[in-house]
Amino acid sequence: DGGITQSPKYLFRKEGQNVTLSCEQNLNHDAMYWYRQDPGQGLRLIYYSQIVNDFQKGDIAEGYSVSREKKESFPLTVTSAQKNPTAFYLCASSMDLDYNYGYTFGSGTRLTVV
């Protein structure tokens, strides 16, 4: 079955450490996105990528980095520069031109800084 896989589901990190969240899709979608969700704030866009080897900053990119070396994969690194990284992270994908059905979301990664 086609879909988006995020791993791990839960992640604990010590302050000062970088950590990478995985997002893989087998939907042949061109566009991929990373969102952060905090209680009472909905989803906020971190980074997005429309094609391989290209990505753009979203609204809250500071302290995060991404890469898009393969169409299927869009990993997100939470760096030590991110001041409040504890949150729920959602990855999504869409066909670049097919906005008729919105996005397909992964199941998310809950990151906790200890």
Added chain:
Amino acid sequence: EDKVVQSPLSLVVHEGDTVTLNCSYEVTNFRSLLWYKQEKKAPTFLFMLTSSGIEKKSGRLSSILDKKELFSILNITATQTGDSAVYLCAVFIIQGAQKLVFGQGTRLTINP
């Protein structure tokens, strides 16, 4: 700045009640408005609205868009405990690249 605002932020009702969730927006390059239901993890797609005044229905859920007043409502009739979730409104914009701008969500709790 593109903005999507949902109200109320939280709502508690009894099973069988009818609820209306609101979503207003101020964005450039509007293409469509989407509603999602999020129970625990991944949001699941409910509706996409592009034209004013055309109601979309799926069972007990319905939604309509007013592009003149820049808002949408999501109605749920005869609510059930399984309707308890966070309901997210998002606006799809194309500004060079396409992206979804989300509201804060409405947390709906249905008590038996």
